[in-house]
Each structure stands twice: as structure tokens, then as C-alpha cells.
Amino acid sequence: MTAELAFIDEIDxxxxxxxxxxxxxxxxxxxxxxxxxxxxxxxxxxxxxxGVLVRLAVEIEQSARELLAKRLxxxxxxxxxxxxxxAFDDAVAVARPVLTQAAQLDDKTLxxxxxxxxxxxxxxxxxxxxxxxxxxxxxxxLGNREVLINTIDNFGxxxxxxxxxxxxxxxxxDDMLADLVGSRPEIPAPLLRVLIAKASSAVRIKLEAVHPxxxxxxxxxxxxxxxxVEARITSPMFDYTAAMASIESLRQSGKLDEAALALFAxxxxxxxxxxxxxVMCNLPIPFVERSMTRDRSENLAxxxxxxxxxxxxxxxILVLRARRGFLAQGEIVQRLARFNxxxxxxxxxxxxxxxxxxxxxxxIQK
Numbered sequence: 001m002t003a004e005l006a007f008i009d010e011i012d013x014x015x016x017x018x019x020x021x022x023x024x025x026x027x028x029x030x031x032x033x034x035x036x037x038x039x040x041x042x043x044x045x046x047x048x049x050x051g052v053l054v055r056l057a058v059e060i061e062q063s064a065r066e067l068l069a070k071r072l073x074x075x076x077x078x079x080x081x082x083x084x085x086x087a088f089d090d091a092v093a094v095a096r097p098v099l100t101q102a103a104q105l106d107d108k109t110l111x112x113x114x115x116x117x118x119x120x121x122x123x124x125x126x127x128x129x130x131x132x133x134x135x136x137x138x139x140x141x142l143g144n145r146e147v148l149i150n151t152i153d154n155f156g157x158x159x160x161x162x163x164x165x166x167x168x169x170x171x172x173x174d175d176m177l178a179d180l181v182g183s184r185p186e187i188p189a190p191l192l193r194v195l196i197a198k199a200s201s202a203v204r205i206k207l208e209a210v211h212p213x214x215x216x217x218x219x220x221x222x223x224x225x226x227x228x229v230e231a232r233i234t235s236p237m238f239d240y241t242a243a244m245a246s247i248e249s250l251r252q253s254g255k256l257d258e259a260a261l262a263l264f265a266x267x268x269x270x271x272x273x274x275x276x277x278x279v280m281c282n283l284p285i286p287f288v289e290r291s292m293t294r295d296r297s298e299n300l301a302x303x304x305x306x307x308x309x310x311x312x313x314x315x316x317i318l319v320l321r322a323r324r325g326f327l328a329q330g331e332i333v334q335r336l337a338r339f340n341x342x343x344x345x346x347x348x349x350x351x352x353x354x355x356x357x358x359x360x361x362x363x364i365q366k
Contacts, residue, residue: 027056027064031071034079041077050079057082065094073097080104087113092120099124107134114138119147126150131157140166145177152180159184161346164191168198175203182207188346190302194353240285243271247279256280258313265316270324273317280307282355292317293326299354301339305347314339 034041034049041049057065069086072078086098087105099105099113099121111134114122122143125135131154139151140163148170151157159167164187171177178199182192183206196207250256256276264272270292278288281303291299300321304314318335321327327335 027053027060027068030056031068035071035075039077046077046079050081053079053082054085057085062091062094065089065091066097069094069097073101076103078102078104084109088117090117092118092124095121096124100127107132110135111138114142119144122147123150126154126157128154129156133158133160133163136160137163137166140170145174148177149180152177152184159186161188161191161343162349164188165346165349168195171195172198175200178203179206190298190342190350191346194350238271238274238289240271240275243269243275246272247275250276251279258309261309262313262316265313265320268320268323270320273320277303281351283351287354292321293324298338301335301342302347302350305339305342305344306351308344311336311340 030049030053034053053068057068065086068082069089072083072086083098083102083104087095087102087109089095095113095117099110110125110128114125114135115138122139123146125131126139126143126147127150131139131151136151136157136159139147140159143151148167152167164181164184167177167181168191171181178195181187182195182199182203187195192207199207247256250260256279261273261276261280264276274288274292275285277283277292278285281288283303287299288303291303300317301314304317315332315336318327318332322329322332
């Protein structure tokens, strides 16, 4: 231990007997000592500082704790236990500098604080230079509007598919939030389409500027949301009468499952595959038909992932589409790769949103 650190031995004994004002003075001196030599101390030295600082910080005035947090937060090797104690402090003014800057706080700790403390603590966390998905998942779930805006606007933040789904749900009716969410360059394409379908015309115009490569797709989604596409195809392309009877029989006998669906696909039974998917997804037949017949539609991958279909079954359905001329043979591999990358939780959220959208044709009841 250095000569300067010997000062710790001199104050360690009187800590328990010191008044609050005396503790604050000791804390100031200890902090001065650490800040001045922080880049020279060993892990053992820092551990010694940690123990004494934690003891000194007990029952001191808030103003003293605020000053301590401001001084320690920017230092990358600040003692970890006192940093944690300050981060969990009920006073936001104390916790804020640490929650915003301290590198010692890991995702698990930040998630715990976000779940157990208030909006002020979450707002401070949302200002960190970088935020990983476990943290943003909690912030977008529990945060108020200010926290949401701060988190979305933080380009050091990463969002999971679940996080984006939550943001889309919470931005309904709020143009500013919707605009911010849609402006994130990494938003998954399927979720961008869901956002566009729900957004106001003003937000859609802005999103076209942010995602110029998706302009045509935005127009298509807008047309669908307005009912233009549905109005043109209220009559199915195929006669599903026999297929509906066959699928209903399987459903009633409890035999309508992935194996039955895959067998229909292998046999080239396009109508039965379409009706089976409609029943299994609880969606209208025309909606599923459009997913099966549109060459560029990614809805099929979403539906398949949402109900837990395997790679091999999806491959069988894509091959069937290709045989019917609804998909280029060379695109099957690409579609399967997209299916593999798609997260089940994302697909399930999109399916839920499809189910809640107004439909000209009601879904097939299971």
C-alpha cells in the first residue's frame, strides 16, 4: 500500500463514530485521493477504496452523495460497489450521473434498476452512450413517453425484434413516436410494413424520405391498409369448397397439423394448403391466398414462423408456389434464408396485428 493509501487506515476506525458532517468531509478527502490517483491504483487498492467509500456514504446528506456520483461516474475504474450503491440510490439526482456514464454497470444491473426504480432512473439509463437489447427491451416496455423518445432517438441503442414490436404498438396514434421508430435504419422490413400500415399520411411521407428504396412497398402497404387491394379481390382466385370440407374434417378429428400440411404441399394440393394455413393461423382465406400467390410477399414466412412450421415444411410450400408459377424457382433458397432469420416472437406479433386488422372476409374459425 502506498503512503497516501495509509490515510485510509487512519480514518477507518473513526468512521463509525463520526457525525454526518464529519463523514462527508472524510468522503470528500477519500474521493480527492482516488480521483487524483485513479490511473495508478491496482485492483487491490481500488477494492480498499470501495469498502471505505461504501461505509462513508451511509447516512450522509444527499448533496454529498450527488457530488460523489458526479466525480466517480466518468472514471472507468471507479470502485464497483460504491458505483452500484449510487446507481440504486432512490434519489434520481444521485443515481443519474452513474446511470448515464458509469462503465461498470452491466446489462443485468441496468435491467434490475429499470424494473425496480422509477421513470427518472429509466430516463437516465436511456441517455447512456450505448444500450444493448436486454436493456432497451425493458425501457420500451415500462418507460413513459419521454423515456421512449430518448431511447428511440439514441443511436447507440440496439433493439430486438420484440423491442421494435413493442415500439410499434406504443406508437399507435402518436406521430412523433411513429416517425422516430420508422426512422431507425435497422428496423426489420416486416415490422416497417406493419408500422406503415398503422401510420398517418404525414408519417408515411416522412418514412418514404428515410427509406427511399421502400417507396413502392410503402405505397402497396398503404393501398392494402385503405382496403383498395381487398376491394379488388373479394372473390378468391380458386374454388375452396372441397378443400374447406377436407380441412374441416381433419380439424374436427384433431389431425390438422404440420404433417398434414406438409403432405398436402408435397401432393401439390394448393387449395388445401391455403385453407389449412388459414385455419392454423386463424386468418381469412383471401389473406392467406394473397400470401401464397404474390411473388414478393413475405407474409408466408411470417405465418409459417408464427405457427412454428419447420424448415422442411416451408420448403415444400415454396416448391408448391414455384410449381404454380407464383415464385421464381431461384428464389426458394433466399426465402428459406429469410425464414431462418425471422424471429418467432416477431412473427407472432405480426400475426397478432394481422388478426386485429379489419378484414372484408372473416377468418376461418378453428
